[in-house]
Structures are given as C-alpha cells and as structure tokens.
Amino acid sequence: MNxxxxxxxxxxxxxxxxxxVRMSGCLAWQEDAKIKEAMMDYRDRWSRSRVTPEALxxxxxxxxxxxxxxxxVIDWLTKTQSGRRLIPSRRIGLRWPG
Known part of the structure; x- marks a missing residue:
C-alpha cells in the first residue's frame, strides 16, 4: 500500500x-477500455481485499x-468484485506494468 x-x-x-485524463481533460474511450480490460484480465489485482471503492x-x-x-469506474470495480463481466468497447492489448 502507499x-x-x-x-x-x-x-x-x-x-x-x-x-x-489530464491531457485530454476527460476519461477518453481508450482509457475506459484500459481500465475495463485491466479489471477483467487481472481480476485478482482488483479484489475486495486489495482495492476498496473508497480508495479508488x-x-x-x-x-x-x-x-x-x-x-x-467505481461501478466497474463493484461489478468486477462481484464476479460480473465487463465488456470493453474495444480490445486494446493491455500489458500490466511489472
């Protein structure tokens, strides 16, 4: 934790x-897709024991x-933590850092 x-x-x-987000002034569709993909492909990293809605x-x-x-984003987190599926608007080939 930090x-x-x-x-x-x-x-x-x-x-x-x-x-x-800062460069575009909003959460663009590409960033939407990255977050959704990360939540689905790396579900364990977004588990309730690691990420609380308040902290996110x-x-x-x-x-x-x-x-x-x-x-x-908090709605996606809640769905992910409940085992529900998110559907990104477009697959972008995310690579998790590290």
Missing amino acids: NSGLPADVNEFMNDIGVN REKCFQIGMRDDETRR
Whole structure:
C-alpha cells in the first residue's frame, strides 16, 4: 500500500491513466477500455481485499476524473468484485506494468 490507500501496482496503473485524463481533460474511450480490460484480465489485482471503492474513488479524483467518470469506474470495480463481466468497447492489448 502507499499513501493513496491502493496497492502499488494499482496506484501506478491509475497514475498512468491520469496522465491521459489530464491531457485530454476527460476519461477518453481508450482509457475506459484500459481500465475495463485491466479489471477483467487481472481480476485478482482488483479484489475486495486489495482495492476498496473508497480508495479508488479518492484516486480517481486525485488524477483529475470528473464525478460522472469516477462513478462509472467505481461501478466497474463493484461489478468486477462481484464476479460480473465487463465488456470493453474495444480490445486494446493491455500489458500490466511489472
């Protein structure tokens, strides 16, 4: 864990998302797809024991996401942690850092 309350790998991933959020001013579809793909392909990294909705919500705001974007990401997290499937808008070939 780090000061964000997230595990280091998830924190780093969200920091990478934040770079593009800040550049574009919003959570673009490409970043949507990256988050969804990460949550589905690396489900264990997003488990309830590692990532709480509160910690992820705080991180989303730290990296510049709007309220509506943050709500969407938290909804995806909740679905992922409940074992439900997310469908990315487009497969982008994500590679998890590390």
